[in-house]
Amino acid sequence: MNEQQLFIRIGSNIREMREERGMTQQDLAARCNMEKSNISRIEAGRTNLTARSAWKISQALGVKLGALFEVDF
Amino acid sequence: MNEQQLFIRIGSNIREMREERGMTQQDLAARCNMEKSNISRIEAGRTNLTARSAWKISQALGVKLGALFEVDF
DNA sequence: GGGACAGTTATCATATATGACAACCACGCA
């Protein structure tokens, strides 16, 4: 797995959990105090997100931090 | 849990797994192609590490990416 | 004392994540 695939996989995890909860990107951004453009970039795997951002997202989704990072080894 | 505690917890996870494997920070840095000073900052929780760095570290330690982020919710 | 090793800390330059904001696209609906 290369780096780009990693980001895409993390972003897909986030998107999946967000949609399961019936939230829009705007909803999630508001709960995270983050920009919706940033959420979009993260979900699309276009950015190398930080632990801080991941943490805020995990809190907003009500999941464990590690859940965002479950990718095939 | 605040942000600083989060970083410290992640750093402690990394340190613990590194030491379990009998590696020095220098060893880990070399396997990650990262600076040893950076490893030191990350383990001490003084930096908001990125997914890329976490990924390289997890590969070098031979653990799943999510394992680095196992923190109390 | 002195050398080797592990880790920490400081500084500087560079790359980039994010915030802030705007424009845009696609879609559904009235």
Place this chain on the structure above:
DNA sequence: TGCGTGGTTGTCATATATGATAACTGTCCC
């Protein structure tokens, strides 16, 4: 047609992660 909503993309400024490097501390052993 037009409007609202969800998402994407672009730009700019700022903050900061990291690389590169060096100096420093503490420890262990000769």
